[in-house]
Amino acid sequence: MIMSEKCKQHVDSCRFCWMCHHICPIGNATGQERNTARARALGISLVNREAIELEEIMDNIYECCTCGACVHDCTTGWDPVMFTKETRLQAALEGKLPEYINTLVANCLETGNAYGKTETCSTLADAIKAHSAKKDTLLFLGVDAKFMACEQANKAIKVLDKAGVDFTVLENEAPSGVQLDFLIGAANETKAQMEACAKALGEFKTVVVYDPNDAKAIKQLYKEYGIEVNANVVTYTSFVAGLLKDGKLEAKNSGKAVVFQDPYQLSRDLEETEEAREIVMSYAVLSEMLLNRAETVWAGNILMAQYMPEVIKLVAKRRIFNATSVGANAIVTACVAEYVSLKAVAEDVEIISLEDLILGE
Numbered sequence: 001m002i003m004s005e006k007c008k009q010h011v012d013s014c015r016f017c018w019m020c021h022h023i024c025p026i027g028n029a030t031g032q033e034r035n036t037a038r039a040r041a042l043g044i045s046l047v048n049r050e051a052i053e054l055e056e057i058m059d060n061i062y063e064c065c066t067c068g069a070c071v072h073d074c075t076t077g078w079d080p081v082m083f084t085k086e087t088r089l090q091a092a093l094e095g096k097l098p099e100y101i102n103t104l105v106a107n108c109l110e111t112g113n114a115y116g117k118t119e120t121c122s123t124l125a126d127a128i129k130a131h132s133a134k135k136d137t138l139l140f141l142g143v144d145a146k147f148m149a150c151e152q153a154n155k156a157i158k159v160l161d162k163a164g165v166d167f168t169v170l171e172n173e174a175p176s177g178v179q180l181d182f183l184i185g186a187a188n189e190t191k192a193q194m195e196a197c198a199k200a201l202g203e204f205k206t207v208v209v210y211d212p213n214d215a216k217a218i219k220q221l222y223k224e225y226g227i228e229v230n231a232n233v234v235t236y237t238s239f240v241a242g243l244l245k246d247g248k249l250e251a252k253n254s255g256k257a258v259v260f261q262d263p264y265q266l267s268r269d270l271e272e273t274e275e276a277r278e279i280v281m282s283y284a285v286l287s288e289m290l291l292n293r294a295e296t297v298w299a300g301n302i303l304m305a306q307y308m309p310e311v312i313k314l315v316a317k318r319r320i321f322n323a324t325s326v327g328a329n330a331i332v333t334a335c336v337a338e339y340v341s342l343k344a345v346a347e348d349v350e351i352i353s354l355e356d357l358i359l360g361e
């Protein structure tokens with residue numbers, strides 16, 4: 001396998017040190033050694049030394065959610081996300097992707113989303129139509145909200161309406177490219193999607209990005225790939241926190257006791273942790289889970305549930321256990337993928353989005 005010298009160095013240096021062994025959400029859910037960062041590095045290193053074939057490790061390569069908890073905890077500075085994504089790219093270039101990944105990639109290229117969806121629900125379609133006029137501000141919904149959680153997308157629109165924001169939602173929103181980046185890394189196809197999206201966003205002065213996964217891509221990955229966006233790009237959480245500060249949304253604290261699930265894309269990648277807490281504390285009483293802010297534990301997503309649904313259920317259940325361990329029976333989410341993942345397995349715990357809190361729903 002062709003791999004950059006930088007990645008090879010990280011692969012060969014990251015092994016058997018145990019420092020990040022305990023924080024991998026997938027490894028903790030499955031209890032399997034193969035799911036830890038150091039085991040993945042060992043597999044890649046065996047391929048690099050031609051001891052095994054690339055195909056033999058590809059399932060394992062797709063069992064990493066790229067949450068970066070290991071990168072964050074590695075005091076020696078090795079980056080398992082980097083070598084995992086480069087291995088995905090190389091497998092794509094060599095035609096060695098697992099079939100279930102090929103299907104998701106083909107969907108991304110054909111329909112712009114890994115799920116192969118072409119239509120959203122009718123209530124969201126109507127809400128989008130009602131906001132189709134061109135304004136200075138764009139609300140960017142993202143494919144997870146638009147096609148897999150349209151009620152949440154609808155609520156995101158309602159919150160901005162409630163605050164009197166004048167904004168556009170695009171009927172034919174370009175995909176941010178973040179799904180392709182997850183599936184095949186920095187391939188030409190990924191960059192082409194990102195460039196098309198950046199161009200569309202450049203038509204607006206301000207772009208409010210609803211999904212933290214898209215926000216991470218647009219605010220961080222685009223820069224890494226040399227793609228410029230000629231707009232002020234802000235996360236939905238920071239924009240809504242600003243609306244509260246400016247008195248455009250009325251804070252009504254219900255006294256409800258909640259914990260907050262930090263999306264790693266906001267807390268680790270974009271270093272945004274307090275804006276969502278300002279919103280939560282305006283409507284409820286916040287306490288913290290033991291692993292919070294940059295130490296957060298990923299709670300699952302919709303994309304990986306397409307090919308490893310049982311593991312994603314276990315991941316979400318473990319995060320719920322973290323919440324109930326501190327006596328919480330309500331978890332507030334700021335990421336639509338985590339909302340869906342937690343909601344799918346929640347039994348005695350309430351899963352509430354920030355929009356639910358604000359709208360009192």
Ligand code: SF4
Pocket residue numbers: 013014015016017018019020021037038070071073074075076077078079080
């Ligand atoms: S990423 Fe760092 S902490 Fe984790 S196994 Fe590799 S060297 Fe150890």
Ligand code: SF4
Pocket residue numbers: 023024025026027035036037063064065066067068069070071080081
């Ligand atoms: S990026 Fe996340 S899922 Fe992947 S090995 Fe690191 S901690 Fe585990």
